[in-house]
């Protein structure tokens with residue numbers, strides 16, 4: 001019987017106190033070195049608390065990858081909700097990632113879901129969904145602060161439905177009240193050039209530009225996670241400084257977190273007790289582009305299982321690709337092991353397509369006249385063992401919260 005790699009990993013003695021502190025989706029209670037930006041957001045939105053339903057704000061936040069755009073917005077969302085709750089003001093905060101919900105319809109659908117508004121499956125246009133949203137907010141006297149993160153990933157900017165324009169129009173209701181404020185987050189403003197000019201000028205009213213962190217600030221931010229997530233003495237201060245220097249060009253904190261996590265995993269795999277320059281160098285060389293970009297965090301549980309199964313099969317067989325039927329068989333075995341109902345063939349195939357769309361796997365279909373079509377999956381340019389470890393950890397996280 002095949003080794004149960006999950007159980008094998010589970011029994012190891014970890015150098016982590018809790019690996020969740022290195023997950024990029026983890027939102028620390030303390031956002032360091034972004035006080036000015038948080039003060040600015042508070043100044044822009046204070047009227048929502050002082051004179052509820054009177055105003056609508058549109059804000060654009062932009063800056064390079066991994067420098068805290070999402071983190072400060074979510075943190076500000078927390079503050080806003082706390083202040084609103086204290087004064088019994090009905091404000092809701094909804095954060096949508098447009099890299100995941102790529103179309104106008106999907107974005108609006110997700111907004112409705114997050115507000116627990118029953119969503120029709122099909123037959124409705126984005127404008128219909130906006131009307132539903134508007135009706136709901138007016139009827140329930142709820143103010144919505146909507147964040148569209150990674151806005152430039154919307155696929156159909158150039159169609160005749162401008163989601164930003166339509167959302168901001170929502171405030172033109174008969175009773176003169178406002179029900180929506182919008183925060184959009186982009187890396188690069190020029191990517192928005194397909195938007196309607198008046199929409200761009202609306203958004204440009206309040207622009208918050210995030211600067212890169214200095215080396216000392218990066219050290220500080222990384223140390224905060226290290227204190228929470230690692231046992232004492234696993235990584236030295238000078239090594240943290242080294243990481244900060246290496247990533248200071250981009251200022252991407254996510255990269256720093258990934259390097260630390262990978263270096264610790266490599267150290268664990270070598271049964272060593274602290275990270276040396278050697279492990280750090282390997283971790284640096286192994287930085288996986290897709291993982292840097294946090295592609296794994298958007299996977300559903302079953303997509304994660306599926307990708308994990310592919311890594312296991314590729315590692316077991318030492319082959320470059322694996323056929324669909326074998327993936328399905330192994331996936332069903334793993335589901336059985338974790339008392340999970342496996343998805344049907346069509347859904348498995350759809351999940352594989354999503355993995356392909358996220359650039360995590362490649363799929364090659366070969367048509368053979370006699371035996372029919374065969375599809376092969378491969379994982380290129382990623383150290384599979386590291387990916388396998390990442391997925392393993394994610395599955396354990398899923399299992400522990402079930």
Ligand SMILES: Nc1ncnc2c1ncn2[C@@H]1O[C@H](COP(=O)(O)OP(=O)(O)OP(=O)(O)O)[C@@H](O)[C@H]1O
Nearest residue numbers: 024031032064065066067068069070071221253254
């Ligand atoms: N000032 C900070 N204090 C603590 N953690 C931070 C800070 N800035 C960034 N981080 C952490 O770095 C990681 C990346 O940050 P975040 O996702 O906010 O970046 P981003 O600018 O939105 O990136 P992207 O453009 O890729 O969406 C997250 O784990 C976040 O918690």
